Every structure is written in C-alpha cells, then in structure tokens.
Amino acid sequence: MRYLKWCFALLVLSFASLLSLSAHAGIMLSGTRVVYPAQQREVSIKLTNDDAQFPRLVQAWIDTGDEKLSAEKSNVPFILTPPVFRVESGKSQVMRMVYTKEPLATDKETLFWLNVLEVPPRVGGEEDNQLRFAFRLRTKIFFRPANLAIKPDNAPGLLEWRLVKADGGQALQVRNPTPYYISFQSVALAVGDKQIKSDDYTMVEPGGVQHYSLKNAPAAPGPGAHVAFSIVDDYGAFVPLTAPLAEQ
Incomplete structure (x- = not known):
C-alpha cells in the first residue's frame, strides 16, 4: 500500500511538471x-x-x-x-x-x-x-450630473442613521437623502469605548435605505452611542466619520 501511494504521488508530480501555469x-x-x-x-x-x-x-x-x-x-x-x-x-x-x-x-x-x-x-x-x-x-x-443640489463631500454628513430590530437582533439602518451613491469601508455602532462592527455593509444608492446587521448589540445602547463609519471617496481613499443615532 505504501508503494502504491508513493507511485500515485510521483505520477501527480510528473503530470504537474508538464503544465506551464500562468x-x-x-x-x-x-x-x-x-x-x-x-x-x-x-x-x-x-x-x-x-x-x-x-x-x-x-x-x-x-x-x-x-x-x-x-x-x-x-x-x-x-x-x-x-x-x-x-x-x-x-x-x-x-x-x-x-x-x-x-x-x-x-x-x-x-x-x-x-x-x-x-x-x-x-x-x-x-x-x-x-x-x-x-x-x-x-x-x-x-x-x-452637473449642478446637483449638494457637493459630494457633504453627502456622507447627511446620512440618517437609526438602530432598528432586524432578524431577531439589532441592525443599523441608514437612509441616504442625497443624489450620490455612498460606499462604505466599515460600519459600526459605538457604545462607550467599544465598537460593534457590521459584517454585511454595502453601498447605499441615492434616496435608498440599507440595513447592516449587528451581532450582540444592545437593544438600548444608552446616551452617547453613535455610528462610526468609513466611506470611500472619489479617489478611493477611506474617510472615517461619525454620526449620531436618530431618535426612535
């Protein structure tokens, strides 16, 4: 049996040597x-x-x-x-x-x-x-388009964030009232010195709403809780930002 295994391994290596892999x-x-x-x-x-x-x-x-x-x-x-x-x-x-x-x-x-x-x-x-x-x-x-109502750099600051119930847990809901697509590099709920990050953040379209699920997020995070997120700007750079949570 050991001899057969050795022969099989040698055959695989011999075959691989015949292939030029790019x-x-x-x-x-x-x-x-x-x-x-x-x-x-x-x-x-x-x-x-x-x-x-x-x-x-x-x-x-x-x-x-x-x-x-x-x-x-x-x-x-x-x-x-x-x-x-x-x-x-x-x-x-x-x-x-x-x-x-x-x-x-x-x-x-x-x-x-x-x-x-x-x-x-x-x-x-x-x-x-x-x-x-x-x-x-x-x-x-x-x-x-030309002559949009606001500048692209101002769009992330106009996002509206809420903590909502979703799939038996908590999620961050973002509404984008601006005419721009906004792409995220990270999204998290900040509670005190702790950040609860979402793993499923995606881009939000103009006038659109997205939900980003959170694991083990408190139902009532308390005063001072806010959103810590990072957007991708026109040049591909990551820009860290924070925003308050809207009242329920």
Missing part, C-alpha cells in the same frame, strides 16, 4: 472607481501591466450591473476605446470613455460597471501543455 493577474487600474462628470467630453482610464515578463491581451466593456452579460450584449450610453488591446510588460494603456448623450437622470448619479478582462499569453511552443487563466476586474462607474 495564474496571476497582471493588469492594474489606476483607481478603484471612475467618476464621469456629465459636462466632460470624455474621461480617461489608465491600465498598467504589472507583470515584469509577459504582455497581456485585454478586453474592456461597460454594463449596467449584470455581471453575466457579455460585452457583445451590453447596451450602455458610452463608447470605450480601444475595446480590445495588448499591453506590453511594464507598460500602460489609456482608454477613452465617451458619453453618447442618451438621456440619463439629471437629479442623481447613475451607476455603471467597467469590466476589464485580461488573458495571459501562451508561454513556450504550441506543443507545450498549459493552463491559462483569464482574470476580470469590475469597477464602479458613477455618472454624475
């Missing part, structure tokens, strides 16, 4: 989000091939939120050029994103998604056995 992403985006001001003619998006050895073939497209939708079936009011390109090792490529002027909301942001699909090159000859993995990045695009 399995790490090389393409990096210059930011974690794209903001498209409606008044701008176009927005530039920079990608860099961080692989020190090999080029990458890239396909890029935009969708409205359905990540299963292929580039060919995506229907959005933007033109992205070039849609397919090669990026050499250590080099960069700038894509141009142009709004085609189809009507979008003028009183709030509209959310789209940028997809960047990269395929590593074939290494060696055609006779070599290889496993090649394609990697896809998805990044938020916020189309921002």
Whole structure:
C-alpha cells in the first residue's frame, strides 16, 4: 500500500511538471472607481501591466450591473476605446470613455460597471501543455450630473442613521437623502469605548435605505452611542466619520 501511494504521488508530480501555469493577474487600474462628470467630453482610464515578463491581451466593456452579460450584449450610453488591446510588460494603456448623450437622470448619479478582462499569453511552443487563466476586474462607474443640489463631500454628513430590530437582533439602518451613491469601508455602532462592527455593509444608492446587521448589540445602547463609519471617496481613499443615532 505504501508503494502504491508513493507511485500515485510521483505520477501527480510528473503530470504537474508538464503544465506551464500562468495564474496571476497582471493588469492594474489606476483607481478603484471612475467618476464621469456629465459636462466632460470624455474621461480617461489608465491600465498598467504589472507583470515584469509577459504582455497581456485585454478586453474592456461597460454594463449596467449584470455581471453575466457579455460585452457583445451590453447596451450602455458610452463608447470605450480601444475595446480590445495588448499591453506590453511594464507598460500602460489609456482608454477613452465617451458619453453618447442618451438621456440619463439629471437629479442623481447613475451607476455603471467597467469590466476589464485580461488573458495571459501562451508561454513556450504550441506543443507545450498549459493552463491559462483569464482574470476580470469590475469597477464602479458613477455618472454624475452637473449642478446637483449638494457637493459630494457633504453627502456622507447627511446620512440618517437609526438602530432598528432586524432578524431577531439589532441592525443599523441608514437612509441616504442625497443624489450620490455612498460606499462604505466599515460600519459600526459605538457604545462607550467599544465598537460593534457590521459584517454585511454595502453601498447605499441615492434616496435608498440599507440595513447592516449587528451581532450582540444592545437593544438600548444608552446616551452617547453613535455610528462610526468609513466611506470611500472619489479617489478611493477611506474617510472615517461619525454620526449620531436618530431618535426612535
């Protein structure tokens, strides 16, 4: 039995040695989000091939939120050029994103998604056995109308927070009365010197409401309890903030 196990292990190693495995992403985006001001003619998006050895073939497209939708079936009011390109090792490529002027909301942001699909090159000859993995990045695009009522930096301070009952426990409810999407890096209920963090925080849309569940949160946290949260700004930086809890 020991001999058979040794033979099986040797067979696995021999098979693995025949495969050239390229399995790490090389393409990096210059930011974690794209903001498209409606008044701008176009927005530039920079990608860099961080692989020190090999080029990458890239396909890029935009969708409205359905990540299963292929580039060919995506229907959005933007033109992205070039849609397919090669990026050499250590080099960069700038894509141009142009709004085609189809009507979008003028009183709030509209959310789209940028997809960047990269395929590593074939290494060696055609006779070599290889496993090649394609990697896809998805990044938020916020189309921002001109002349919105408030500035984006002021939006997080207008969020309305409440402690509510949910699923047999407690949750933080946030209402977003602003025209901006607001993304969170963290959300917590602060009681004294203790923070009870939520594990399921998500972005809240303009005019939307979200609930973030809390584990072992007191039903009545007492005076001084507040919300400690961190938002992601237009540049991808984390901005820590606090806010009072609204009265029940």
